Amino acid sequence: MTKYNFTRVLDRTDASSAKNDQNLVKQFLGLNYYDDTIPLWVADMDFECAPAISRALESRAKQGTLGYTMLTSAYQESIINWYGRRHNMKIEPEWIVFSNGTVSAIRNVIRAFTNEGDGVIIQPPVYYPFEVQVKDTNRKVIHNHLIRDDANTYSIDIADFEKKCQDPNNKLFIYCNPHNPTGNIWPEEVTQQLLTICAENDVLFFSDEIHADLLRAGKSFTSALNLEHSDKTIIATAVNKTFNVAGLHITNLVISNDELKQKLNKYTGSIGMSPFSLDATIAAYNEEEEWVTEVNQVIDTNLEMMREFIAAHIPKIRFSVPDATYLAWLDFSAFGIEEKELMELIANEAHLILERGSLFGEHGNGFIRINVACPTEILKEALERLEKLLNSM
Ligand SMILES: Cc1ncc(COP(=O)(O)O)c(C=O)c1O
Numbered sequence: 303m304t305k306y307n308f309t310r311v312l313d314r315t316d317a318s319s320a321k322n323d324q325n326l327v328k329q330f331l332g333l334n335y336y337d338d339t340i341p342l343w344v345a346d347m348d349f350e351c352a353p354a355i356s357r358a359l360e361s362r363a364k365q366g367t368l369g370y371t372m373l374t375s376a377y378q379e380s381i382i383n384w385y386g387r388r389h390n391m392k393i394e395p396e397w398i399v400f401s402n403g404t405v406s407a408i409r410n411v412i413r414a415f416t417n418e419g420d421g422v423i424i425q426p427p428v429y430y431p432f433e434v435q436v437k438d439t440n441r442k443v444i445h446n447h448l449i450r451d452d453a454n455t456y457s458i459d460i461a462d463f464e465k466k467c468q469d470p471n472n473k474l475f476i477y478c479n480p481h482n483p484t485g486n487i488w489p490e491e492v493t494q495q496l497l498t499i500c501a502e503n504d505v506l507f508f509s510d511e512i513h514a515d516l517l518r519a520g521k522s523f524t525s526a527l528n529l530e531h532s533d534k535t536i537i538a539t540a541v542n543k544t545f546n547v548a549g550l551h552i553t554n555l556v557i558s559n560d561e562l563k564q565k566l567n568k569y570t571g572s573i574g575m576s577p578f579s580l581d582a583t584i585a586a587y588n589e590e591e592e593w594v595t596e597v598n599q600v601i602d603t604n605l606e607m608m609r610e611f612i613a614a615h616i617p618k619i620r621f622s623v624p625d626a627t628y629l630a631w632l633d634f635s636a637f638g639i640e641e642k643e644l645m646e647l648i649a650n651e652a653h654l655i656l657e658r659g660s661l662f663g664e665h666g667n668g669f670i671r672i673n674v675a676c677p678t679e680i681l682k683e684a685l686e687r688l689e690k691l692l693n694s695m
Pocket of ligand 1: 404
């Protein structure tokens with residue numbers, strides 16, 4: 303018996319939701335959106351947020367105190383307890399730095415700790431806003447491409463990474479663990495190697511760990527905080543991702559080095575938190591752990607269903623269940639269809655909005671990312687539409 307209902311279709315009508323916004327889909331992905339289109343793209347879930355979060359927001363709205371808000375000790379404790387309990391991380395209250403979202407944190411970190419023209423290392427195919435932030439701030443994007451073997455297993459090119467860190471122009475590394483879009487959890491020893499290389503070469507290590515609570519059954523995750531790291535290490539965690547409240551923009555950075563924190567504060571300001579973010583965080587971390595347990599079970603079910611469906615009905619797609627995240631990274635290259643044409647066919651014939659692999663980097667060409675965090679029946683319908691389209695070609 304489950305406590306929450308993850309079968310109900312989320313009503314996005316009049317919600318100003320990005321995921322089903324026809325104009326955005328057209329503008330950003332170049333795809334058509336129809337009345338019966340199923341959007342399985344941008345990384346938010348098709349599930350209502352946990353009830354304690356709604357209650358906390360209602361209560362704050364009723365109270366009507368919506369002025370400038372301070373980060374409280376109850377807020378800090380909710381984070382410290384969550385990461386202590388779930389990830390064995392020992393976070394001190396003063397290490398917690400609120401940020402209005404992870405992408406904005408990355409942009410501020412780039413601005414605070416690098417200069418125009420400096421190199422920032424990323425590992426494509428990777429969450430594409432990393433590259434956008436680097437370019438938009440006039441820094442140089444340095445690619446340490448992931449290695450993909452014949453079985454489509456990804457690994458990190460440590461030798462190339464070290465070479466790039468040894469270049470004194472490269473000042474910052476943005477790590478993604480668990481990794482979007484491949485869903486990999488990088489082995490602990492690999493993260494340790496990367497941390498050591500950054501420490502030896504004075505490269506700031508930004509560890510985006512915002513998918514760390516969305517682990518597939520039986521998988522475990524080790525934060526960079528629990529490995530040997532220099533004090534030039536910043537960790538990003540997010541209520542946003544774990545509890546599907548991306549629109550509230552709640553990210554917490556963990557920064558143990560006070561000097562780094564002060565420097566970053568100059569870019570973020572110190573009273574940037576909304577009262578809704580404060581209350582939602584406390585409610586989520588203190589009251590809704592079971593919601594996360596159950597949502598992970600639904601994601602496991604969906605991914606396993608997807609694996610079985612593809613093996614039985616569309617075996618030309620190559621797919622393995624990821625270690626973490628609710629994002630599936632599927633290899634469509636066997637169809638031999640050029641990417642733009644394939645995405646348009648999927649949007650126009652199957653009425654599905656999926657994300658083309660090349661968005662995540664040129665080596666993502668041939669792949670498609672599918673967000674599976676939706677009621678199982680919806681995902682099944684999407685897969686049936688895909689089967690009908692692909693098997694008729
Ligand atoms: C790895 C990763 N980092 C950052 C983000 C964006 O986070 P935010 O909405 O907090 O800016 C995402 C969203 O999907 C993501 O997958």
